[in-house]
Amino acid sequence: MTSSRKTKAALQAAPDLHAQLGLRPGQSIELLKELHILTRDGRLNQDSRRKLKQVNHLLQFIEKVRQELPPREGGLLLADHGAGKSYLGFMLYDLWRTRHEPGRELGHLYGIETRADVVTALHACDTATDDAIAFALRKQARAIVLAPCCQAEVAARLRMNKALQLARTPLAELWRHPLHTREMGSQLTNVLRCLYLESQGYAVTVTELVGWEHSMKNELIIAMWTGHKKRSAAERLQALLAQFGLEALLAERFPALRV
Numbered sequence: 001m002t003s004s005r006k007t008k009a010a011l012q013a014a015p016d017l018h019a020q021l022g023l024r025p026g027q028s029i030e031l032l033k034e035l036h037i038l039t040r041d042g043r044l045n046q047d048s049r050r051k052l053k054q055v056n057h058l059l060q061f062i063e064k065v066r067q068e069l070p071p072r073e074g075g076l077l078l079a080d081h082g083a084g085k086s087y088l089g090f091m092l093y094d095l096w097r098t099r100h101e102p103g104r105e106l107g108h109l110y111g112i113e114t115r116a117d118v119v120t121a122l123h124a125c126d127t128a129t130d131d132a133i134a135f136a137l138r139k140q141a142r143a144i145v146l147a148p149c150c151q152a153e154v155a156a157r158l159r160m161n162k163a164l165q166l167a168r169t170p171l172a173e174l175w176r177h178p179l180h181t182r183e184m185g186s187q188l189t190n191v192l193r194c195l196y197l198e199s200q201g202y203a204v205t206v207t208e209l210v211g212w213e214h215s216m217k218n219e220l221i222i223a224m225w226t227g228h229k230k231r232s233a234a235e236r237l238q239a240l241l242a243q244f245g246l247e248a249l250l251a252e253r254f255p256a257l258r259v
């Protein structure tokens with residue numbers, strides 16, 4: 001085939017590839033190849049299919065958040081914590097580029113943590129999600145979008161605290177088996193994070209990132225700044241820490257609540 005024929009054939013094939021891969025119109029296939037999400041001939045393996053689904057879903061949530069935020073001179077600033085290979089950042093840049101209206105900056109992405117309107121963390125390991133929250137609070141981020149990963153810290157403490165008063169109640173059944181300890185630790189971690197965000201002036205929504213077949217770490221926490229700091233959330237958080245013998249976490253993970 002001549003090169004002009006090849007280009008024509010590639011252009012004709014492109015819309016199909018977008019549909020097959022569930023990409024939005026205009027999304028750069030070349031970028032996905034450079035990121036090694038797609039192979040050179042435009043195919044996906046099972047792992048990259050999952051990653052692409054996760055990132056594309058998170059992008060949609062971030063895009064919705066962006067539209068809800070009032071415009072900001074110079075565009076929006078977004079920090080991605082625990083960025084790994086920066087798939088999210090590159091694909092967000094691509095999204096903002098394709099939505100770009102002349103004369104209006106949609107946003108900037110910074111690899112270095114300096115400023116931020118939106119803080120996101122996709123599967124940032126264990127307490128790295130808490131670091132992202134701490135960063136977002138320091139920067140007074142207007143929105144925080146988190147898909148937490150392996151929340152091991154609380155589970156480890158639950159294991160140590162099996163002799164607590166609570167452990168003598170039927171509720172202790174919720175984390176008697178090691179697998180349940182891990183799940184319960186993970187659930188409790190995210191509940192505490194949500195209460196913390198509410199106590200610091202955010203309205204919190206918890207939803208699913210993507211279908212369960214595409215990620216086992218599927219919880220998505222979206223926090224939008226309202227400025228209304230809920231005292232009741234701070235009280236419930238502290239009560240939960242006390243019930244589960246987790247008071248030691250207060251200083252490190254929830255410093256804004258210390259009196």
Ligand SMILES: C[S@@+](CC[C@H](N)C(=O)[O-])C[C@H]1O[C@@H](n2cnc3c(N)ncnc32)[C@H](O)[C@@H]1O
Nearest residue numbers: 081082083084085087122123124125127128131
């Ligand atoms: C599971 S990967 C996710 C990467 C990327 N967000 C994605 O979804 O493709 C977790 C990332 O968090 C980073 N990480 C782990 N602990 C961290 C910490 N304490 N602070 C910042 N990043 C951390 C790791 O280096 C890794 O890049």
